[in-house]
Amino acid sequence: MNVSMMWATSRRVLGQLRGDPRSIGLILVVPALLLALVYWLYQNETLPPGMPRTFDRVGLMMLGIFPFVVMFLVTSITMLRERTSGTLERLLTTPIHKADLLFGYALAFSIMAALQALVATGTAYWVFGMKIEGNAGWVVLISVLTAVLGVALGLLCSAFAATEFQAVQFMPVVVIPQILLCGLFVARDQMNGVLHAISNVLPLSYAVDGLQQVAANADPTADLARDLVVIASFVVVVLLLASLTLRRRTA
């Protein structure tokens, strides 16, 4: 592990993004726009007094889910390009360590993810008046973590795709089951035993649980700490698995 090579990789990835302002725009703006869509979707609901708005519940979860989806897609395509263009093979003939490369990628996209999370959370709070008990900083932190999770899974999945078309097809396989089972549509403790057990091993479930902890409690809870640790552990394990897919010597 060499910090200067890792940083050079991050700078290179960000430099590639800089040449593509439309992608930057999409990364930063799309989650906020989707949040607006969710807001208008529930605009006309009638609530008994004292009941929190559905937007406060669903919109909050969206803050954890959108960055995950966007970063998964961006990363899997970018890494696939690196594999197919021959630049990855070339890099692996140089002194760069695999970890420098993967963590360089993860760092670059985490910076983008943090910006994205700030824009989306800011929109939720200041434009749509989202009200939750806990501190917004925790929401941003969870957003960034799920985005990094998306980066890690994207890096891993790119190894199993030969074309960009295949890479996009991994979204229904890897991302959508997590969205269905994370507690957004049905609370996880109301699922049948099998689905509940599956949702227990999917990382996005912990992101949604963490966001619910922040929404319900003014101070950080032990459950929130556990959720953060679980997501971070998933990130590290997935990145390690991804590093196994980088082979210096191939047939």
Add this chain to the structure above:
Amino acid sequence: MSHRAALPAPEPPAGPVPADPSGLPGPAGVSVEGLRVHRGKSTVLANITCNIPEGRITGLLGPSGSGKTTFMRALVGVQKITAGTVTVLGRPAGDPANRHDVGYVTQAASVYRDLSVLDNVRYFGSVHGAGREEALAVLNAVGLSDFAKRRAGDLSGGQFSRVSLACALVGKPRLLVLDEPTVGLDPVLRAELWTQFAAMAAEGTTLIISSHVMEEAGHCDTLLLLREGMLLAQLTPEQLRQGGETDDLELAFLRLIQAAAEDERKAAS
């Protein structure tokens, strides 16, 4: 086959080739012993043994599909090999310590199309600890100074492949492996590159350059002739001319190949 008897090294194709028939002095930068590569059921390289002299230009020539790229990948250490040993700069091929010293330019230019020329060279330089100054010097050497700020993907084919070359040069490799570096370049540029390769060899860099343009063989100090995964001969361009009884290297090479094919037919019948 009147010229057949005059060939310098008419070994049976599967047999070992003499260690260094070119008779060049100096230590071996690369030595290969009994290298075999199988991909699936097909044999890509069959029992290759040779020494490649240090500080010289060695041309790797042969028809397409003869195993040139696989041979180069084995030297760089990115190829899974079935048998044999490959020693590069005194270490096994692919040894981590070699990664600073071996530069590899693939046939298809492997650079980032969406980065500027300078950013490409700086990135590949940074993994060798080279900075902006070195990157600019290398761009100057390959004649791309005026294009430093241009997006690599916007350049013409010839300029684009020179970006790839620059990305390998910036690490100041002791061994430079170039897979068809002059394909698609105009004659002026080709001549310039060969002059540059000669200058690098004079400074002590070992160059291994594949090509299927036989007239370029004349720029090399020694030649490795590959055919169907076997080393046909290792010789100097002069020996090739004598062996083929012509000054035309292309014709000489063709005659050598035909003689080998003839031998094979005879052996089979």
